[in-house]
Amino acid sequence: EAGVAQSPRYKIIEKRQSVAFWCNPISGHATLYWYQQILGQGPKLLIQFQNNGVVDDSQLPKDRFSAERLKGVDSTLKIQPAKLEDSAVYLCASSLRGGGLAAYEQYFGPGTRLTVT
Amino acid sequence: AQSVSQHNHHVILSEAASLELGCNYSYGGTVNLFWYVQYPGQHLQLLLKYFSGDPLVKGIKGFEAEFIKSKFSFNLRKPSVQWSDTAEYFCAVGTGNNRKLIWGLGTSLAVNP
Numbered sequence: 001e002a003g004v005a006q007s008p009r010y011k012i013i014e015k016r017q018s019v020a021f022w023c024n025p026i027s028g029h030a031t032l033y034w035y036q037q038i039l040g041q042g043p044k045l046l047i048q049f050q051n052n053g054v055v056d057d058s059q060l061p062k063d064r065f066s067a068e069r070l071k072g073v074d075s076t077l078k079i080q081p082a083k084l085e086d087s088a089v090y091l092c093a094s095s096l097r098g099g100g101l102a103a104y105e106q107y108f109g110p111g112t113r114l115t116v117t
Numbered sequence: 118a119q120s121v122s123q124h125n126h127h128v129i130l131s132e133a134a135s136l137e138l139g140c141n142y143s144y145g146g147t148v149n150l151f152w153y154v155q156y157p158g159q160h161l162q163l164l165l166k167y168f169s170g171d172p173l174v175k176g177i178k179g180f181e182a183e184f185i186k187s188k189f190s191f192n193l194r195k196p197s198v199q200w201s202d203t204a205e206y207f208c209a210v211g212t213g214n215n216r217k218l219i220w221g222l223g224t225s226l227a228v229n230p
Contacts, residue, residue, distance in 0.1 A: 042220035
């Protein structure tokens with residue numbers, strides 16, 4: 001079974017520039033998550049999709065961050081414009097859909113390390 | 118608000134020492150509990166999980182965790198650590214219908230050979 005794919009793995013940009021991250025979840029996983037992980041902290045949920053609908057985006061800084069999952073499979077997360085404090089690892093995870101407990105198990109990609117200078 | 122506390126931010130052990138990492142959560146309802154591990158240079162992966170039943174759960178690589186409902190705790194243990202256990206360990210709690218996980222800040226474990 002292929003895992004969650006993310007690209008790029010590393011990105012360095014200057015502040016006020018824009019950046020986009022891509023995620024391809026595990027096949028058949030309807031739920032997709034984007035997390036921000038700052039060094040020394042746990043993952044912080046930015047947005048959760050169920051198929052192509054948003055379930056939770058309460059912690060997404062919507063003035064600069066946006067995310068989409070148009071066909072219910074791949075997803076992109078964009079930051080525009082970037083700030084210094086956006087330097088972090090951006091993690092994508094996916095899980096099965098449904099009301100069962102298996103839907104709690106999240107499978108993570110390798111992450112994208114963003115450095116904003 | 119729901120929260121997860123991991124008491125130890127950095128732990129340093131020698132090989133063969135016993136390990137216990139603390140995790141407490143604040144939520145009064147039904148919870149589902151997880152420990153995830155992130156080895157250096159690798160992605161987060163599930164170490165073990167508790168949904169219901171026997172409060173002592175066993176995971177991969179000899180790890181186990183005990184759910185103590187009265188203490189709102191889910192501590193991770195391993196009787197004898199190895200150098201390869203050097204990693205970041207995260208406790209997470211799942212609640213609610215949207216299957217959202219609340220994460221602790223993580224514990225960095227370094228095992229000296």
